[in-house]
Amino acid sequence: MSIMESKVVFIGAGNMAEAIVSGMVDGSFCAPEKIIMTDVRPERLADLAREYGVSTSTDNRVVKDAEIVVLAVKPQAMTDVLKGIAPVLRKETLVISIAAGIPAARIEAELGGNHRVVRVMPNMPALVGQGASAIAAGANADEADIEVAETILGCVGLTVRVKESDLDAVTALSGSGPAYVFYLLEGMLAAADKMGLDKETARKLALKTVEGAARLMEDSGEEADVLRVKVTSKGGTTEAAIRSLDEAGVKEAVIQALIAAQKRSIKLSR
Ligand SMILES: NC(=O)c1ccc[n+]([C@@H]2O[C@H](COP(=O)([O-])OP(=O)(O)OC[C@H]3O[C@@H](n4cnc5c(N)ncnc54)[C@H](OP(=O)(O)O)[C@@H]3O)[C@@H](O)[C@H]2O)c1
Numbered sequence: 001m002s003i004m005e006s007k008v009v010f011i012g013a014g015n016m017a018e019a020i021v022s023g024m025v026d027g028s029f030c031a032p033e034k035i036i037m038t039d040v041r042p043e044r045l046a047d048l049a050r051e052y053g054v055s056t057s058t059d060n061r062v063v064k065d066a067e068i069v070v071l072a073v074k075p076q077a078m079t080d081v082l083k084g085i086a087p088v089l090r091k092e093t094l095v096i097s098i099a100a101g102i103p104a105a106r107i108e109a110e111l112g113g114n115h116r117v118v119r120v121m122p123n124m125p126a127l128v129g130q131g132a133s134a135i136a137a138g139a140n141a142d143e144a145d146i147e148v149a150e151t152i153l154g155c156v157g158l159t160v161r162v163k164e165s166d167l168d169a170v171t172a173l174s175g176s177g178p179a180y181v182f183y184l185l186e187g188m189l190a191a192a193d194k195m196g197l198d199k200e201t202a203r204k205l206a207l208k209t210v211e212g213a214a215r216l217m218e219d220s221g222e223e224a225d226v227l228r229v230k231v232t233s234k235g236g237t238t239e240a241a242i243r244s245l246d247e248a249g250v251k252e253a254v255i256q257a258l259i260a261a262q263k264r265s266i267k268l269s270r
Pocket of ligand 1: 124
């Protein structure tokens with residue numbers, strides 16, 4: 001069955017679910033009347049129904065008629081949610097989880113059967129259609145199930161396939177990744193302020209610099225270090241800046257930061 005004809009239920013109508021639904025509706029991948037969003041907050045649901053024309057419910061048991069269920073609650077809420085839907089969820093329903101750190105095997109076990117589960121690690125730029133999502137199949141999911149997840153997440157950006165065991169690394173790289181870029185921007189903009197640049201001008205220049213650097217690396221196919229050397233002339237301003245970063249051990253700190261995020265993801269998933 002195509003996604004167009006499928007009834008898709010999103011459990012947890014937070015930021016990520018809204019981003020994905022917005023992309024699905026915009027891209028005409030799914031008619032709004034085929035989408036049901038559930039949440040514990042009726043006022044949130046009313047806003048989403050008004051904005052996207054989707055159906056809503058405060059009762060997660062609406063999954064009983066669904067072909068696809070997207071689990072989009074925080075990991076801490078997952079056990080309660082799974083307990084609530086397990087008695088009514090049909091065996092044929094595909095379950096897609098975007099929750100960080102919850103193994104497919106745990107979802108399958110808590111649903112009490114052999115459900116097809118696909119895990120996805122999206123990231124925050126999905127809110128503006130520029131997300132990066134990694135998709136991993138659980139033990140019972142097949143090629144068609146992964147393609148369904150790719151179609152849904154493809155509405156809000158790039159998708160790649162990974163092994164489930166790689167999802168902790170993906171969480172550290174792209175799941176948490178936007179925060180590292182914001183952190184760098186905090187420093188760049190604080191410096192711009194110190195140097196007396198007008199806030200709006202600095203913001204525009206810094207954002208275009210991040211976007212442009214990413215685009216240049218993508219389009220040129222060059223490695224980051226090669227491009228860095230290209231923009232660093234001997235005895236110039238960039239060289240002074242990079243030397244300062246090297247002296248402060250910034251590259252090693254970034255490596256350690258991602259390893260810390262991966263370790264945390266592994267710990268949370270236990
Ligand atoms: N945001 C990111 O950058 C990001 C990146 C990668 C993965 N993820 C994953 O995406 C998932 C959702 O994240 P989010 O940022 O969208 O979270 P969120 O904004 O907190 O959304 C979760 C929603 O679920 C609601 N909820 C809580 N318990 C529920 C229940 N029993 N039944 C139905 N709805 C319930 C919450 O209501 P209350 O607020 O009232 O509890 C909230 O509206 C998480 O598992 C997270 O790990 C997020």
